[in-house]
Amino acid sequence: xxxxxxxxxxxxxxxxxxxxxxxxxxxxxxxxxxxxxxxxxxxxxxxxxxxxxxxxxxxxxxxxxxxxxxxxxxxxxxxxxxxxxxxxxxxxxxxxxxxxxxxxxxxxxxxxxxxxxxxxxxxxxxxxxxxxxxxxxxxxxxxxxxxxxxxxxxxxxxxxxxxxxxxxxxxxxxxxxxxxxxxxxxxxxxxxxxxxxxxxxxxxxxxxxxxxxxxxxxxxxxxxxxxxxxxxxxxxxxxxxxxxxxxxxxxxxxxxxxxxxxxxxxxxxxxxxxxxxxxxxxxxxxxxxxxxxxxxxxxxxxxxxxxxxxxxxxxxxxxxxxxxxxxxxxxxxxxxxxxxxxxxxxxxxxxxxxxxxxxxxxxxxxxxxxxxxxxxxxxxxxxxxxxxxxxxxxxxxxxxxxxxxxxxxxxxxxxxxxxxxxxxxxxxxxxxx
Numbered sequence: 445x446x447x448x449x450x451x452x453x454x455x456x457x458x459x460x461x462x463x464x465x466x467x468x469x470x471x472x473x474x475x476x477x478x479x480x481x482x483x484x485x486x487x488x489x490x491x492x493x494x495x496x497x498x499x500x501x502x503x504x505x506x507x508x509x510x511x512x513x514x515x516x517x518x519x520x521x522x523x524x525x526x527x528x529x530x531x532x533x534x535x536x537x538x539x540x541x542x543x544x545x546x547x548x549x550x551x552x553x554x555x556x557x558x559x560x561x562x563x564x565x566x567x568x569x570x571x572x573x574x575x576x577x578x579x580x581x582x583x584x585x586x587x588x589x590x591x592x593x594x595x596x597x598x599x600x601x602x603x604x605x606x607x608x609x610x611x612x613x614x615x616x617x618x619x620x621x622x623x624x625x626x627x628x629x630x631x632x633x634x635x636x637x638x639x640x641x642x643x644x645x646x647x648x649x650x651x652x653x654x655x656x657x658x659x660x661x662x663x664x665x666x667x668x669x670x671x672x673x674x675x676x677x678x679x680x681x682x683x684x685x686x687x688x689x690x691x692x693x694x695x696x697x698x699x700x701x702x703x704x705x706x707x708x709x710x711x712x713x714x715x716x717x718x719x720x721x722x723x724x725x726x727x728x729x730x731x732x733x734x735x736x737x738x739x740x741x742x743x744x745x746x747x748x749x750x751x752x753x754x755x756x757x758x759x760x761x762x763x764x765x766x767x768x769x770x771x772x773x774x775x776x777x778x779x780x781x782x783x784x785x786x787x788x789x790x791x792x793x794x795x796x797x798x799x800x801x802x803x804x805x806x807x808x809x810x811x812x813x814x815x816x817x818x819x820x821x822x823x824x825x826x827x828x829x830x831x832x833x834x835x836x837x838x839x840x841x842x843x844x845x846x847x848x849x850x851x852x853x854x855x856x857x858x859x860x861x862x863x864x865x866x867x868x869x870x871x872x873x874x875x876x877x
Contacts, residue, residue, distance in 0.1 A: 485567055485635075488559040498598035506599025509592050512658045512744070513585075514736035518542040528552075528606040533579040534687035535672065538615035540579035548605040561597040562590055567635050575625045577613070578633070578672070579686070584660035587638040587653070632673035647743075651751030654744060659736070664692040664728070665701070680755055684814065689876055690727050691812040696758040699806055703752050711749035712742070717831030723807075724800055726824040727815060734827035762811065768855045768867035776856025779849050783841060784857075792861045798836050803861035813868045816854050817876045820845070847873040 498506075510516070518531040519542045529544035547554040553561065553571070560571045568582035569575060576582060618624040638657055640649040655661045666674040667683035674683075682694030682701070693700035703711045706722060714720040718733040725733050737745070768776075781790075787799040794801030802808050807815060818824070825837030841850070847870040854873075858865035 502598040506595035511739045525606040528608045537619040540577045541611035543610045546606045548607045558594045558597045562593045565593045581660040581663045587657035647747045651747035691814040708749045712745045717829045718827040724826045730827045738829045765864045765866045776852035779853040809865045814876045
């Protein structure tokens with residue numbers, strides 16, 4: 445037998461062995477992914493939707509919990525029927541649309557049992573067994589108790605049914621596949637349960653439950669990796685919203701949105717009214733206050749305030765901000781004098797209870813300039829609430845200011861009156877849409 449034939453036979457055996465090994469590894473990986481997506485799931489306790497009228501107290505509790513979870517924020521569009529779906533969550537991977545959760549039989553959840561609803565909340569799985577996208581924040585909702593899940597289901601059975609077809613998600617391959625979602629869940633999702641801390645009091649634990657589970661605050665106020673998953677180390681550390689346009693500031697540092705050291709009544713006021721002596725909410729957080737937290741009880745707001753104030757402080761080191769060129773600051777100062785000084789003051793001092801001061805304002809000093817860009821471009825208003833019925837707002841300036849002017853005035857504000865935050869470029873303004 446020639447040497448060439450022997451070498452070819454060896455090579456073929458090696459190739460066959462490699463193929464078998466790869467196939468075995470792929471089979472093991474697929475098995476692990478499949479097991480990871482069903483572990484902990486018990487058989488459904490019931491095969492059909494409840495037919496008896498829901499209990500009135502349970503419905504009342506469910507309505508309150510729907511407020512606490514801000515369900516309308518995604519499942520109700522502007523001008524649309526309540527809970528009929530259609531709100532889009534824009535992500536770097538595409539757009540996920542919230543489904544119809546009215547009790548409509550064909551397009552809603554009218555045929556869902558309480559057990560199937562619980563499975564969606566706890567395990568992120570639809571009635572037909574499909575895996576749900578984590579734009580529906582089941583990584584947080586998995587901590588919601590079965591009692592609260594059943595109350596939510598009971599309430600949703602009582603809302604006006606609307607036969608409105610669900611929008612198809614706009615997710616390019618492979619993100620729109622169940623296989624890709626199964627791998628993501630195997631890597632990053634574990635069904636869990638809320639565990640009270642015996643070292644803390646009842647109010648603290650209630651606040652933790654509301655913040656971590658129902659209100660799913662970490663879903664926005666945490667940074668995410670390249671695959672869109674949060675980690676324990678990144679919880680409450682701040683991060684860009686899924687659509688990359690707004691920045692949800694860190695709740696773990698008083699330099700951003702942390703309330704460590706605040707009087708509790710000021711935290712409560714911010715959550716209930718949208719304004720306090722220390723801060724004013726705007727953008728997505730204004731929507732949260734408007735549709736959710738303003739309706740919570742004083743006890744629950746106090747519990748949330750207690751827990752939020754107890755989040756351990758994690759300070760991230762910051763580099764010394766580069767000083768912007770003098771011509772940019774001069775241009776920004778001119779725009780500020782023409783468009784901003786009337787309300788915010790010549791030295792950024794603001795007007796108490798009307799227009800926020802910009803000097804020393806932590807929202808101005810955030811490393812990410814996204815929020816300032818959005819406010820200058822599109823304007824901003826705090827929510828109209830019982831405690832703040834006629835909020836003053838900031839008009840949009842995108843009709844009168846170009847990207848260069850917006851970048852210059854933001855840079856000027858971030859580097860004047862003792863402020864020292866990084867400059868903003870026209871490219872930054874173009875990037876944030």
